[in-house]
Amino acid sequence: MTAGFLRRPKAAALAGILSLALLGGCASSSDPATNLDDANDPLEFVNRFTFAINGTLDILVIQPAAATYRFLLPDPVQDSIRNALRNLNGPVILANDLLQGEWDRAETTAMRFVINSTLGVAGLFDVAAEWGYDYHDEDFGQTLAVWGVGEGFYLVIPLLGPSTARDGVGMLVDSFIDPWPYVLDYTTDLDDLELAAIFIGRRALEGIDIRARNIEVIDSLKADSIDYYVRLRSLYRQNREAEIRNGRPAEIPLPEFDEIPLPDPEEAGE
């Protein structure tokens, strides 16, 4: 689908305009890192509507599919599927490692791709991890953040869920960087529709795998949230900030005090 998309100049131009518009939103952000204290959610009404539709789809289709996937497939098979999907993302991760100047991580990604594509049987087995080349994720949204682009406004994308203006642009760019659509386009006789089916299927499988691994976590989040939309928005942003730091610890947060006495700990802890 992406390769076909690229062949259409109008569609590519539209994507370019959309990207610039979204990045404009990012540029208006006051802080190049994340704005955890500021909801920065001017589209909240629309986002909540999309969130509700996504939630309905999750209840009706995604969660049952994820539960069935987990029930039918043994753990090693699920792990192999995830390994293969991660391996397919290797070139995109490598490109973003390089764009961020993360040479050591780029080397790890390259070694992972070579080892797992060969000894790991097309990525089904994560042999590289056993050799010390652990998996890490990277995407163009993170690259933009490293380049100093602010996250921009919060965005809930139909089917894909939480994102931001910057990460939405990143997702679009990653789909252009991904080499597999071009490889399939030039090495097979598949038409655009068949290519689209393959790549939608790949993304759907990624989504179901992630959902299947987090069924209990999401159930628990839903159960104890009084505003699930805001909770997910907060978790998404914090998680992205941690991903952008690549595991480097943030400054220790200092508690803020005021003059009002606290409740009696004896009573509060009884």
Add this chain to the structure above:
Amino acid sequence: MLLTKRRSLLAGLAAAAIVLPVMGLPARADIQQEADAFLTQMGNRAISELADQSTSEAERVQRFRQLIKESIDLPLVAQQILARNWRGASAQERMDFTIALRETLIVRFLPLFNDYKGETFDVVSTRTSTKNPNVVGAVTNILAPNGETARIEWFMRKVGDGLLIYDFSAEGIRLTTSLQDEYNSVLRQNGGNVGDLTQQIEATLPATAVLQ
């Protein structure tokens, strides 16, 4: 004369530059060792008391309450979550919110001990705040329900002779930030009514929750 004063000043600054960091080192090392010991002891106690499936749920919940009381600076956690709304709340509202928060933590985290499979609770690193020598962070790796190892960092501060936890983060996601974002969104919509927020939190809790 002026030269002499300058020399004295320079000598003083040089001495301070050498002595002060050295003086700071033992204090930093002490609080980090204390944090390591505190967390290790708390983790071992949590595993022995909360993962024991032979005891009743009610008993384990009560043990968790006691553990929270002795390990977490709950009123401070509550104050951070409510942020500026803490100031406008009455003493009773602050108390009720703090208790509802405690019960939320129990509901959220006690089930993690149900699937305990012998994992250890090891402190892998500690660091002292660069801004406050009485504040320390310590990292533990814990096996998450999705089968992956989660990096948890605990933030503690000196209270009296010991340490108390005032926040923690799992893979960069902080407890207080998550709840602050959510609860303050509710408070913005209800005009800053902490009592109403507390009632909404209580509605998510099981009937067995102790709300006083």
